[in-house]
Amino acid sequence: MIMNPNFNQRFFLIVLLASLTRIWSCSSETQTSASAIPPAKVANGVKESELTTVTLSPEAEQRLGIKTAAVEKRQLARRLRLGGEIVAIPGRRIFVTAPVAGVIVAPNGRLPQAGMRVRKGQAIFSLLPLPAERDLLGSPDEVVLKKMQFDVAQAKAQRAAQLLHDNAGSVKTKEEADTELLAAAAAFKAAEARLHLANSTVADSATLATATMALASPFDGVLQRINIAPRQTVAAGAELFEVVGQNTVWVRVPVYVGDLATIDEQQPAQIEAFGDASGVSQRIAKPVQGPPLSDANxxxxxxxxxxxxxxxQFRVGEKVRVTLAQKNIAENLIVPFSAILYDIHGGTWVYTRMSPHTYTRQRVELHHVVDTLAVLARGPDSGTEVVITGAAEIFGTEFGGDK
Incomplete structure (x- = not known):
């Protein structure tokens, strides 16, 4: 049987159309199912401007004590916070040395303690000068010799007094005899004191005054260090104790050389103790010309x-927090720091007053804080009213803590 060529062509076309229709329908179903699934689902969608707007009644606003102030744009000197160290003023940290070789004696037997405050001229220790070796061996003999000289001078003075009483002598002779007696008595007393100190551990004030020299503090300060003990023999020039003047101190502030040109070195610095959040320890320190020191490392x-x-309050060697004024003064947006709020993610916000009793929470970017002022890198326009008192209460009201 012979097939009709036209029939074959029609049959081929029918099959081709059927195949194309099937392919198109499958493609349409795939596109429909894909478009039916959204890329994201947002539940309870609310505009941000509506979320951050709070409207208070006049009574609630009064109860919360809301106060506002305008955002300012003005020049404000920047500050740089660094660490510093309390140091003694040059010349006010002194080691007292022994002027001669001798033995250290504690006045009245009481030992001074490191850390105690001392006054200028206050005796810290006494020093019994050591005689030459040949004199040291002959100390008892010296006392005997001085005693004999004293007895002779005493007898001479008594004879001169008797002769003057009998009108057989002159006043000049008696005065000379009395002078010799005083000199011999002083020499005998000093010899006895030296012998007593050499054989004892504690001396009375009279003995110390006659046989020793006082080692006193050169100025008011603190007894920082003691390198000796009573009855210790020291050589001439030995360092005995250290006194540090702390009534006035210096603060040394190492500054990175890249920031040095931005520091206004003519302005005073604020000094605070570390850990003092209340600012009770804050002091003002004036700039001084110190030694030009630097650290290459x-x-x-x-x-x-x-x-x-x-x-x-501050000790020599103590680390402190130092706030320095910088030269570069620029216009910045300024608000009181009490207007700044922090969310749980660390973001910063302020409440702006849109209309009476209506406040909107607006995100700001805090650049730095100077005293009680917050400097904003980004925030409301200058002149915008922001809440400076009661911002935390509005924040709580917005998120469910109504008053």
Whole structure:
């Protein structure tokens, strides 16, 4: 049987159309199912402006004590916070040395303690000068000799007095005899005192005054270090104790050399103790010309400031927090720091007043804080009213803590 060529062509076309239709329908179903699934699902969608707006009644606003202030744009000197160290003023940290070789004696038997406050001229120790070796061996003999000289001078003075009484002598002879007696008595007393100190551990004030020299503090300060003990023999020039003046101290501040040019070295610095969040220990230190010191390893140079410390609150060697004024003054958006709020992620916000009793929470970018002022890198326009008192209460009201 012979097939019709036209029939074969029609049959081929029908099969081709059927196949194309099937393919198109499958593609449409796939596109429909894909478009039916959204890329993201947002539940309870609310605009951000509506979420951060709080409207208070006049009574609630009064109860919360809401106060506002305008955002300012003005010039404000920047500050740089660094660490510093309390150091003694040059010349106010002295080691007292022994002027001659001798034996250390504690006045009245009481030992001074390191850390005690001392006054200028106050005796810390006494020094019994050591005689030459040949004299040291002959100390008892010296006492005997001085006693004999004293007895002879005493007898001579008595004879001169008797002769003057009998009108057989002159006043000049008696005065000369009395002078010799006083000199012999002083020499005998000093010899006895030296012998007594050489054989005892504690001496009375009279003995110390006659046989020793006082080692006194050169100025008011603190007895920082003691390198000796009573009855210790020291050589001439030995360091005995250290006195540090702390009524006025310096603060040494190492500054990174890259920041040194930005520091206004003519402005005073604020000094605070570490851990003092209340600012009770804050002091003002004036700049002084100190030695030009630097550290190549730390790439730093030292600045020095002078601070009053008569109450002894700061100690020499103590680390402190130092706030320095910088030269570059720029216009910035300024708000009181009490207006800044922090969320759980560390973000910073302020409440702006849109209309009476209506406040909107707006995100800001805090750059730094100077005293009680917050400097903003980004925030509301200048002149915008922001809440400076009661911002935390509005924040709590917004998230369910109504008053």
């Amino acid at each position: 730390a790439a730093s140079a030292d600045l020095f400031f002078e601070m009053e410390n008569s109450d002894g």
